[in-house]
Amino acid sequence: MTLAPQAMDAARMLKPNDRIGILGGGQLGRMLAMAATRLGLRTIILCPDENCPAAIVADTHIVADYEDEAGLAALAEAARVVTYEFENVPAASVASLTRLGVHVAPGAKPLSIAQDRLNEKEFVRSLGGRTPDFYAVETLEDLRAGLAITGTPAILKTRRLGYDGKGQTRIGTDTDNLDQTWDAAIAHAWAEVGARPSILEAFVPFRCEISVIAARGVPGPDGTAPIAMYDPPKNDHRSGILWRSSVPAPVGTALIDDAKAMTRAMMEALDYVGVVGVEFFVLEDETLMVNEFAPRVHNSGHWTEAACAISQFENHIRAVAGWPLGDPARHSNTQMENLIGEDVRAWHDWLCAPDVLVNLYGKQEIRPGRKMGHVTRIMWKSEGDH
Ligand code: AMP
Secondary structure, eight states, X not given: OOOOOOOOOGGGOOOTTOEEEEEOOSHHHHHHHHHHHHTTOEEEEEOSOTTOTTTTTSSEEEOOOTTOHHHHHHHHHXXXXXXXXXXXXXXXXXXXXXXXXXXXXXXXXXXXXXXXXXXXXXXXXXXXXXXXXXXXXXXXXXXXXXHHHHOSSEEEEESSSOOTTTTEEEESSTTSOTTSOHHHHHXXXXXXXXXXXXXXXEOOOOSEEEEEXXXXXXXXXXXXXXXXXXXXXXXXXXXXXXXXXXXXXXXXXXXXXXXXXXHHHHHHHTTOOEEEEEEEEEXXXXXXXXEEEESSOOGGGXXXXXXXXXOHHXXXXXXXXXXXXXXXXXXXXXXXXXXXXXXXXXXXXXXXXXXXXXXXXXXXXXXXXXXXXXXXXXXXXXXXXX
């Protein structure tokens, strides 16, 4: 892919040594800070955890809660632009930063949509995208009514603050306790999501899951913005947590084009600047449904640091800095595996494996389900691979 030189909005363009603010200091913030540093930019993170993974690589760390006015003011003062590395950043914090005069990319709108699964599904549908059938649930009665529409099995998910399979429960699967009455099973599911506003989704018997990782830059004077899209990986989960991303995904080029077109439509509708991760279900008939999107760099794009000249992290930094995007072309086939919990103890073995890039997040404490690092194996492309 050839990227034409881009005429950028000069007012939005950062210069080397300018500071990018990052809300959040997890591993995504850490990798963003590393990419920014390599480009001669500085980073200033705001994160309440003194020992967060990004702290050691960022130029400056403001240790403060996300809604702390003094912390946000210090960030706005020091940074030319602010971005975020997790989607549960309080909307009020973004509003405060904007009021303080600093630009936030990708901004408040993608956050407000991605933070609420109902808004997210309605947004996708408004663009003509397919989603699983869904029903908004506010009460136990709604849940009963919804099940009549979605049928079973179904998945009940909290509208807000769910991630890595948390805040969701399945109804009517063969793993349900068969001693329970149907009423008890529904009440149990409602209690499992904390009796909070939720969304009930029909269970989709998908063949596999893929995702599109894409970057959109600042629009030029003619109003069009550059877009760089990576090849979609196939994603496999364990216990609701991403375990492995493999590229290329075993799907046809027409389906890949559809997934990319949907991603493009979403970014354009949101006037998006930065990297987005859009997750899709691939059905047996080679059609797609959108599962969800994350307005940030994405775990299923970590392989790009090993298999592409320009990673998702660098392209996010380039985009929010108002810089030209880099080529997202993949030079190798690849497989990324997360090191979750105790997996990280094998770090030394991974270092000895050929063609493997090891990335450890420097977290002090191993906990079950905690992402501790990831490894990316490079497998050379053969003739005919797309
Ligand atoms: P989510 O947090 O919504 O991405 O859900 C986590 C994982 O649960 C997904 O990656 C899927 O593997 C599975 N899942 C979520 N929603 C559905 C659905 N409607 N049908 C089947 N599987 C689902």
